[in-house]
Amino acid sequence: MKGPGARQKSPWQPVILIALVAFAVAGVQLSGAREYLQQDRLRALIGSYGTLAPVIYVLIYSLAPVLFLPALPLTLVGGIVFGPLWGVVYTIVGATTGASLAFLAARYAARDWVAARLTGAKWERLDSEVAQHGWKVVAFTRLIPAFPFNLLNYAFGLTKVRFAHYLLASFVCMLPATVAFIVFSSSLLDLLGGRVSPALLAGISLILVVVLVPVCYRRRKARQGGFAATE
Numbered sequence: 147m148k149g150p151g152a153r154q155k156s157p158w159q160p161v162i163l164i165a166l167v168a169f170a171v172a173g174v175q176l177s178g179a180r181e182y183l184q185q186d187r188l189r190a191l192i193g194s195y196g197t198l199a200p201v202i203y204v205l206i207y208s209l210a211p212v213l214f215l216p217a218l219p220l221t222l223v224g225g226i227v228f229g230p231l232w233g234v235v236y237t238i239v240g241a242t243t244g245a246s247l248a249f250l251a252a253r254y255a256a257r258d259w260v261a262a263r264l265t266g267a268k269w270e271r272l273d274s275e276v277a278q279h280g281w282k283v284v285a286f287t288r289l290i291p292a293f294p295f296n297l298l299n300y301a302f303g304l305t306k307v308r309f310a311h312y313l314l315a316s317f318v319c320m321l322p323a324t325v326a327f328i329v330f331s332s333s334l335l336d337l338l339g340g341r342v343s344p345a346l347l348a349g350i351s352l353i354l355v356v357v358l359v360p361v362c363y364r365r366r367k368a369r370q371g372g373f374a375a376t377e
Contacts, residue, residue, distance in 0.1 A: 200228065200236050207240025212247050214296045221324065225331030230345060233328040234321075241324065242317045245299045249312055252303025260300045268293075273305050281311035288319035290360045326352035 207220050220240075224233040252260040272293070276283045284307060287293060293301070302312055330349025336342075 200232070203227070204236050204240040204243070207237060208243040208247060211241070211244035211296050211299050212251065217241065217244075217295075218327070221327045222331040222334065225328040226334055230329050230332040233332055234325055237328055238317065238321060238324045241320055242313065245316045245320075246309075246313055248296070248299035249303040249309065252300040253309075256300075257304065260304060263297070264301050264304065269301060272301060276302070276305040276307050280307055281315045283307070284312050284315040285319045288316055289322070290363050322352075323356045326356045 203220075203224060207217070207224075209215075210217050210220060221237055224237040224240075227233070228236055272283070272287075284302060287298060326349060328349075329345055330353055333343045333346035333349065336346065
């Protein structure tokens, strides 16, 4: 039985997102709204807030996993506002901090509440795998999504994995998807303005890799009856 926010996310959601962006581009071009979406103007506006802007962004991103809020919209905003370099830095810091807060909440503050929502063979097997393989399971589930991400952060807090190992594995293994989506979103306003940049093509390629590798892996493991195929 799955708890609140535990609905499995479709692995094709990023691909659907790209299709929606394509429709948005057409809408902007037809409506004549491109003059209001100048990336330089937007970044200059955000820059006028100084260090407060990235602090607020990281803070909001840190709270998203704790509150079971979707992180993808925030990631896209990070790329648009801060660009490919600082967007990755601020986003991975926020994502890692949020995952850590959920972990610590489950381990020290809300253990009973989390345990009541993590019932069934799937979660019992996760606990057993962590007991045997430790941080490697954290790394595996970050790279090959087999569980709802936000609830997974809490679930690891109930396992015996060391916090330092969880923190490092989460940081490293969330980086590929973070880089892919930030590189993509950093060129979104250019795309809405009708210009296809190399960064945009690179971002789309990276997203496809991030999406298709787990899909192919899980299908392979499903045929073999492996851990990743557990539902």
